[in-house]
Structures are given as structure tokens and as C-alpha cells.
Amino acid sequence: xxxxxxxxxxxxxxxxxxxxxxxxxxxxxxxxxxxxxxxxxxxxxxxxxxxxxxxxxxxxxxxxxxxxxxxxxxxxxxxxxxxxxxxxxxxxxxxxxxxxxxxxxxxxxxxxxxxxxxxxxxxxxxxxxxxxxxxxxxxxxxxxxxxxxxxxxxxxxxxxxxxxxxxxxxxxxxxxxxxxxxxxxxxxxxxxxxxxxxxxxxxxxxxxxxxxxxxxxxxxxxxxxxxxxxxxxxxxxxxxxxxxxxxxxxxxxxxxxxxxxxxxxxxxxxxxxxxxxxxxxxxxxxxxxxxxxxxxxxxxxxxxxxxxxxxxxxxxxxxxxxxxxxxxxxxxxxxxxxxxxxxxxxxxxxxxxxxxxxxxxxxxxxxxxxxxxxxxxxxxxxxxxxxxxxxxxxxxxxxxxxxxxxxxxxxxxxxxxxxxxxxxxxxxxxxxxxxxxxxxxxxxxxxxxxxxxxxxxxxxxxxxxxxxxxxxxxxxxxxxxxx
Amino acid sequence: xxxxxxxxxxxxxxxxxxxxxxxxxxxxxxxxxxxxxxxxxxxxxxxxxxxxxxxxxxxxxxxxxxxxxxxxxxxxxxxxxxxxxxxxxxxxxxxxxxxxxxxxxxxxxxxxxxxxxxxxxxxxxxxxxxxxxxxxxxxxxxxxxxxxxxxxxxxxxxxxxxxxxxxxxxxxxxxxxxxxxxxxxxxxxxxxxxxxxxxxxxxxxxxxxxxxxxxxxxxxxxxxxxxxxxxxxxxxxxxxxxxxxxxxxxxxxxxxxxxxxxxxxxxxxxxxxxxxxxxxxxxxxxxxxxxxxxxxxxxxxxxxxxxxxxxxxxxxxxxxxxxxxxxxxxxxxxxxxxx
Numbered sequence: 001x002x003x004x005x006x007x008x009x010x011x012x013x014x015x016x017x018x019x020x021x022x023x024x025x026x027x028x029x030x031x032x033x034x035x036x037x038x039x040x041x042x043x044x045x046x047x048x049x050x051x052x053x054x055x056x057x058x059x060x061x062x063x064x065x066x067x068x069x070x071x072x073x074x075x076x077x078x079x080x081x082x083x084x085x086x087x088x089x090x091x092x093x094x095x096x097x098x099x100x101x102x103x104x105x106x107x108x109x110x111x112x113x114x115x116x117x118x119x120x121x122x123x124x125x126x127x128x129x130x131x132x133x134x135x136x137x138x139x140x141x142x143x144x145x146x147x148x149x150x151x152x153x154x155x156x157x158x159x160x161x162x163x164x165x166x167x168x169x170x171x172x173x174x175x176x177x178x179x180x181x182x183x184x185x186x187x188x189x190x191x192x193x194x195x196x197x198x199x200x201x202x203x204x205x206x207x208x209x210x211x212x213x214x215x216x217x218x219x220x221x222x223x224x225x226x227x228x229x230x231x232x233x234x235x236x237x238x239x240x241x242x243x244x245x246x247x248x249x250x251x252x253x254x255x256x257x258x259x260x261x262x263x264x265x266x267x268x269x270x271x272x273x274x275x276x277x278x279x280x281x282x283x284x285x286x287x288x289x290x291x292x293x294x295x296x297x298x299x300x301x302x303x304x305x306x307x308x309x310x311x312x313x314x315x316x317x318x319x320x321x322x323x324x325x326x327x328x329x330x331x332x333x334x335x336x337x338x339x340x341x342x343x344x345x346x347x348x349x350x351x352x353x354x355x356x357x358x359x360x361x362x363x364x365x366x367x368x369x370x371x372x373x374x375x376x377x378x379x380x381x382x383x384x385x386x387x388x389x390x391x392x393x394x395x396x397x398x399x400x401x402x403x404x405x406x407x408x409x410x411x412x413x414x415x416x417x418x419x420x421x422x423x424x425x426x427x428x429x430x431x432x433x434x435x436x437x438x439x440x441x442x443x444x445x446x447x448x449x450x451x452x453x454x455x456x457x458x459x460x461x462x463x464x465x466x467x468x469x470x471x472x473x474x475x476x477x478x479x480x481x482x483x
Numbered sequence: 484x485x486x487x488x489x490x491x492x493x494x495x496x497x498x499x500x501x502x503x504x505x506x507x508x509x510x511x512x513x514x515x516x517x518x519x520x521x522x523x524x525x526x527x528x529x530x531x532x533x534x535x536x537x538x539x540x541x542x543x544x545x546x547x548x549x550x551x552x553x554x555x556x557x558x559x560x561x562x563x564x565x566x567x568x569x570x571x572x573x574x575x576x577x578x579x580x581x582x583x584x585x586x587x588x589x590x591x592x593x594x595x596x597x598x599x600x601x602x603x604x605x606x607x608x609x610x611x612x613x614x615x616x617x618x619x620x621x622x623x624x625x626x627x628x629x630x631x632x633x634x635x636x637x638x639x640x641x642x643x644x645x646x647x648x649x650x651x652x653x654x655x656x657x658x659x660x661x662x663x664x665x666x667x668x669x670x671x672x673x674x675x676x677x678x679x680x681x682x683x684x685x686x687x688x689x690x691x692x693x694x695x696x697x698x699x700x701x702x703x704x705x706x707x708x709x710x711x712x713x714x715x716x717x718x719x720x721x722x723x724x725x726x727x728x729x730x731x732x733x734x735x736x737x738x739x740x741x742x743x744x745x746x747x748x749x750x751x752x753x754x755x756x757x758x759x760x761x762x763x764x765x766x767x768x769x770x771x772x773x774x775x776x777x778x779x780x781x782x783x784x785x786x787x788x789x790x791x792x793x794x795x796x797x798x799x800x801x802x803x804x805x806x807x808x809x810x811x812x813x814x815x816x817x818x819x820x821x822x
Contacts, residue, residue: 056590058581058586058589058590233578233579242581242582245582246582251485252582253485254487256487256790257485257486257487257790268485269485269486269487269790270484270485270486270489271484271485271486271489271638271642271736271737271738271787271788272737272738273737273738
């Protein structure tokens with residue numbers, strides 16, 4: 001069956017592959033031609049092949065079960081890739097590097113002199129009221145002055161084609177393993193395109209990550225001991241923890257494998273005895289990291305870990321306290337941070353945001369609830385927010401009361417109509433909304449993944465891309481048009 | 484290798500071996516049942532004692548018919564030593580070992596667990612039971628082969644071999660005990676003709692009949708069979724062979740001097756034993772002692788290589804008594820880690 005691209009495009013949307021007239025955008029021309037040649041029946045066959053490959057490769061994510069515990073699901077991948085030209089990507093990557101540099105300056109400043117507060121650019125109360133501000137990090141200087149070594153920023157493209165940063169995940173962002181596995185699968189099922197197109201590789205990430213982690217080691221030895229710290233097999237991202245440990249060739253440890261000894265160094269228990277650890281890539285939230293410093297009831301962490309870190313005997317990535325910049329109210333200040341710390345204009349814009357913490361802006365938000373999205377500042381996964389245009393008057397009233405009661409906890413944004421990508425659903429190709437999560441590594445040098453993880457909302461019209469809520473994913477191609 | 488991972492690998496091997504041998508255990512009893520005259524029917528309850536699960540079984544306060552006992556040993560998820568529980572535990576352990584185990588092993592284990600669950604009704608019908616158990620034994624043998632054929636000879640492999648051989652030595656001794664624990668009157672008039680059949684059955688249960696014939700070249704007799712299954716150095720399910728394997732693999736590990744000492748104790752105990760000359764109660768006693776030795780070796784491995792248990796005082800080794808009246812069976816499951 002042939003594909004009729006002229007009937008494809010949904011009006012009023014920005015599609016990543018198909019232009020307004022129904023013709024392919026330049027970067028996607030080869031792909032669209034190839035898909036047309038294949039026809040929807042053959043695309044269906046390849047989609048099935050991809051799903052089988054994912055099962056065989058054991059690419060899974062865990063969904064929490066109502067009765068406690070969790071179940072492993074096969075990772076959902078739509079085989080039609082999302083394509084970005086390398087020229088556009090270079091600009092985005094530069095914007096991300098700039099952003100993460102400013103964020104790291106900010107976090108370091110927060111825990112030291114707080115110049116940005118003294119200079120009147122950033123309000124003191126916002127720091128003190130950030131849920132992830134950690135008083136016990138004040139005065140500590142981690143290696144290279146870097147706090148957020150691994151950052152996953154979510155990008156969205158609006159109707160008019162502008163790419164915005166929606167949020168920065170500075171605690172334990174996940175998804176990068178799926179980015180790499182998606183590419184493995186895509187190569188298996190669409191081999192013809194890889195032969196004839198200059199698609200930039202993505203599988204460099206684990207070695208870049210390893211190099212960055214090794215550089216953090218407090219000991220100048222030949223081979224520092226780097227480990228990945230996981231909450232355990234029931235965590236939704238356990239597949240990724242295990243995957244990254246395997247790819248980097250390091251141990252995947254749990255809190256109970258580690259101990260801080262009298263010398264304030266961290267050791268893991270092996271069959272050879274206690275072995276000292278230099279660098280911990282931790283995939284556990286601050287709260288659970290060290291029962292002596294944070295939540296005393298945590299059984300996932302290591303007693304004394306903060307002490308060892310503060311003394312510089314072990315490196316933690318990301319550093320404890322880095323989450324202070326994960327707050328969505330803090331996010332609204334990132335453009336100011338870029339100007340303040342780097343003396344540059346932001347390359348990538350924020351989504352325009354209203355701070356409910358500021359009375360005039362709160363007033364505006366309350367008067368325009370029917371056209372805004374209101375989000376809790378510490379939420380993630382799309383939970384706890386108000387979609388103004390689709391909510392009922394009653395829901396809006398209830399939400400307004402919540403916002404008035406605790407304005408610090410909310411920001412508001414206009415609805416961004418995410419761009420779409422052709423997606424294979426119900427045996428045909430239809431537009432579906434996508435976002436993009438690239439990952440940025442900060443160390444002696446800064447590295448940005450080539451593209452990132454594209455998440456796609458599989459339900460028609462839906463803007464919810466989270467895999468826990470029925471979202472899927474796509475391989476993301478950065479294509480070199482000059483090659 | 485992390486101590487926690489070492490423990491999981493070791494127990495993974497024990498669970499798999501245990502599932503296989505429990506299947507063998509049920510089979511030996513079932514076969515005896517068919518071969519013996521009604522007045523000498525073996526008692527199914529003996530299997531409960533042999534697997535050290537009497538307390539658990541009695542606590543159920545349910546039936547004690549053959550059907551109930553077989554269900555308890557094969558399919559009861561409340562019995563941590565049942566075949567289904569063992570395979571489930573093995574699979575749970577394997578989940579944490581994805582980076583250590585070959586992928587095929589993980590996939591195969593998944594399939595096997597699903598198949599066993601699906602075919603459970605067959606296990607409870609006398610007509611299909613043999614085939615069901617045979618399928619389990621074959622599945623486990625395939626897993627063993629996959630591990631042998633695809634895993635590097637690294638620390639993880641060494642730990643697997645330790646777990647497998649220690650469990651196998653223990654279970655072989657328990658299978659021999661089915662015969663002795665029945666306390667059948669070996670010299671009872673009218674029983675003699677059936678005696679040989681029982682020992683033949685025992686060999687077949689351990690897949691050892693052919694190898695026995697090759698090495699012994701004599702008729703099947705009680706004394707020769709006991710020598711073979713307990714003390715042969717070439718047959719891979721014989722207790723002494725398994726202990727030598729444990730010794731071989733222990734030497735590949737660091738800090739193994741202490742455990743090697745306990746292992747030496749177990750070995751010389753078995754080497755100096757004379758099972759063929761013992762009467763039935765004496766044989767039962769010998770097997771009890773052997774199992775205690777195996778427990779001491781296990782404790783040594785656990786204390787040297789595994790994470791300490793909560794509340795572990797480091798005293799457990801000395802708490803094991805070599806009582807001459809070792810009526811108390813060590814439960815099969817008591818040491819397994821909780822996941």
C-alpha cells in the first residue's frame with residue numbers, strides 16, 4: 001500500500017519531517033522517499049521486527065505495580081526516526097552547553113558566596129525554599145567546581161518551529177540507555193538508510209561518561225574504581241543502571257555493598273575483601289543517599305557517605321545538592337543566570353513562564369487559568385499539573401485555591417503544542433507529538449549526546465510522552481547534510 | 484566481584500540444582516512404589532523428613548496423602564524448597580545478575596519457569612508425573628550446559644560451580660537416604676528379590692546406571708551401589724566427586740585457606756567411611772554426618788565471601804554440633820538470602 005503524504009499533515013502543527021505543503025523537509029527527504037518505497041505493509045513488518053529485537057535484546061523498563069513490586073515491560077519504540085539537521089543540532093548543542101555551564105556556576109555560587117543574590121539577580125528566599133537545597137553542602141567544593149555532571153534537559157518545539165528548553169533534570173536523569181538501544185534496533189530494521197545517509201553515531205556516550213567519571217577520582221592512580229550505585233532491581237530505571245555499568249565495565253553496586261570506614265573512605269565488599277571506591281555514579285536521590293545526613297529511614301544509601309564526600313575522599317556524580325537547580329521556579333531564572341555568570345545572551349530560550357511566587361504574576365495566572373498550564377515546581381512525569389484549556393471550571397477553581405495557598409510551589413506556562421513526527425499506529429502513518437531529551441556531560445570538557453532520546457505520545461492528540469503513561473520512543477537522527 | 488553478587492550467583496546454582504534433584508527425589512519414590520509389593524510400599528512422608536521440611540509440612544495442617552505430599556514438594560510456593568519455589572528463586576536471583584550471566588541463560592530460565600507453572604496439573608496426575616519431572620530434569624541439564632558452554636571461567640563461574648557441587652553432594656546423599664530412611668527390613672523374608680530393584684532404581688534416578696556398569700562391571704548390589712554414589716571419583720553426581728570439585732574451585736578463589744580446611748574435613752570423613760559395611764541405621768547416621776560436614780563448608784564459604792547476615796555474630800560455625808545422634812535434619816532452605 002502506498003503512503004499518501006498529502007493527506008498526512010495535520011493542520012496547525014509543526015511536523016519534524018513533513019513541511020506545510022505535504023513535501024518532505026530537506027533533512028528527511030531520503031527517509032520519506034524510503035518509507036514511500038517500502039509502503040505501509042512492509043513498514044508494519046519492520047515494526048514487528050523491531051519489537052521482536054527489543055524483546056530478544058531484553059530492553060525493558062519497569063512499571064510500578066498497584067500491589068507493590070513492579071513488572072518489566074518491553075521498551076516501546078516506533079521505527080520511524082525523528083531527524084534533525086546537523087546544522088540546527090550544532091546550535092542546540094551550543095545552547096545546551098551554555099545552559100549547563102551557567103547552571104553549574106549557579107549551584108557552586110549557591111553553596112558558597114551567593115554573589116547572584118548579593119547582586120540582586122536572584123532572590124534569596126527562592127534558594128532557601130527550594131526543596132532540594134541542602135544546607136550540609138554549604139562550603140563544599142567538589143572537584144572542578146562541578147556539581148551537575150550529568151544533565152538531561154527536555155526540549156520541545158512549538159508550532160512556529162522555535163525550540164524551547166522545558167526543564168533541566170539535574171538529579172538522576174534517565175533515558176540515555178534507550179537512546180543507544182533504539183539506534184541498535186533502527187540499524188537492524190532500516191539498514192538501507194544507514195548505508196546511504198550520513199547519520200551521526202550515538203554509541204559514544206558510555207565511554208564519554210566513563211572518561212568524565214574517571215577524571216573525578218580523588219586518587220591519582222592508574223585505574224580509579226568507578227561504580228554505579230542503584231536503588232536495586234525494583235527501580236523503574238534498573239535496566240539503565242545495569243546497562244551503563246556493563247557498558248563502562250564497572251560494578252553495579254547497591255547501598256548495602258558499601259561502607260564508610262574509620263578513614264572516611266568508601267569501600268565495597270568483594271570476594272577479595274574491602275576494596276576502596278573512588279567515584280560513584282549514583283542513581284539514588286539525595287534524600288536516600290546517606291541516612292546520617294538525610295532521611296534516617298533510608299536503607300538504600302550508605303551511612304557516612306556525605307562525610308567521605310565532604311572530605312574529598314570519594315567523588316559523587318551528580319554532587320549532592322545539585323538538585324537545587326532542578327526546581328522549576330529556579331528554572332525561570334536560567335536566562336538571567338546565563339547573562340550574569342557568562343555575560344552571554346541565551347542561545348536557547350526558556351518556555352515563557354509566570355512565577356506564582358511574585359504577586360503581579362500570580363494575579364495574571366489566576367486571571368488566565370483557561371489558557372495556561374500550571375505546574376508544581378518539584379513535579380515530574382507530568383503529574384500534579386493543571387492543563388487549563390482542557391480542564392473544567394471546577395478543576396480550575398480547585399487548582400486556583402491550591403496555587404493561592406502555596407504560590408511558591410507553582411509556575412505557569414502557555415500551552416506548547418509539541419511538534420509531531422510521522423508515527424506508525426494502527427497500520428498506518430499518523431502525526432504524533434514528540435519531545436527530546438539530550439544529555440549533557442560536564443567535566444574537563446563538556447559533551448552533548450548526538451541528538452538524544454525522542455519520546456512520542458502514542459495516543460492521538462496527546463501531549464503526554466512519559467513511558468509510564470503510554471508514551472513511546474523514536475530513534476533520533478542527526479543528519480549531516482553537507483556530507 | 485561484589486560479595487552480594489557472589490552470594491546471588493552461588494545460590495542461583497544451588498536453586499537450580501535443588502529443583503533438579505527434588506524432581507529426581509520424587510521420581511525415585513514413585514518408581515519404588517511401582518516395583519515393590521504392597522506390603523513394602525515406601526512411605527511418601529519420608530520425603531518430607533529427607534528434605535528437612537517436616538515442621539513446615541505439619542504447620543500446613545492439610546492432608547498427608549501422596550497427592551498432598553507431591554504437591555508440597557513440587558508446586559507449593561509456601562514451601563521454599565519446592566521445585567516451583569526453587570525455580571522462582573533462581574529466576575529472581577538471575578534478574579540481579581543480568582550483567583554476569585549469558586543472556587540465553589536468563590531467557591531460558593524465564594521460559595522454564597513459565598512452562599513449569601503452566602504444566603503443574605500434569606505434575607499432580609500420576610500418569611503424567613514422570614514425564615513432567617523428566618522435563619524439569621532435562622531443562623535443568625540444558626541450563627547447566629548453557630552455563631558451561633557460554634560463560635567465561637571467571638569468579639562468577641567459580642561461585643556457580645561451588646554452589647552446584649555442594650548442593651549436588653547434599654542432594655545425592657538425601658536421595659540415598661530415601662532408601663535407608665525407609666528402614667525397610669533388608670533381610671525380611673520375601674523381600675530379597677526386590678532389594679536389587681531398589682538399588683537399580685536409585686542408580687537410574689541419578690542417571691548413573693550406565694556409568695555404574697562401565698566402572699563396576701558387577702551385578703547391582705547394595706554395597707557396590709553405595710560405594711559408587713557416595714565415593715566414586717569419576718561419576719559427577721557422586722558425593723566425593725562433588726566435594727573434589729568444590730575443592731578444585733575453592734583453590735581458584737582468594738582467601739580460601741579456611742574453607743579448604745573444612746572441605747578437607749568433609750573429604751577425609753567420606754574417604755575413611757565404609758558405607759558398604761553399615762546396616763541401615765548406621766548408613767542413615769553416616770549421611771547425617773556427611774550433611775553436617777557439607778553445612779560447615781557452606782558456612783565457611785558464606786563467612787569468607789558473602790555479605791554478613793543481619794545480626795550475624797560470626798559464631799555460627801562453632802554452633803554446628805557433630806552430635807552422634809544427629810536426628811535433626813538441617814532444613815534445605817535456612818541459609819538462602821532474601822531478595
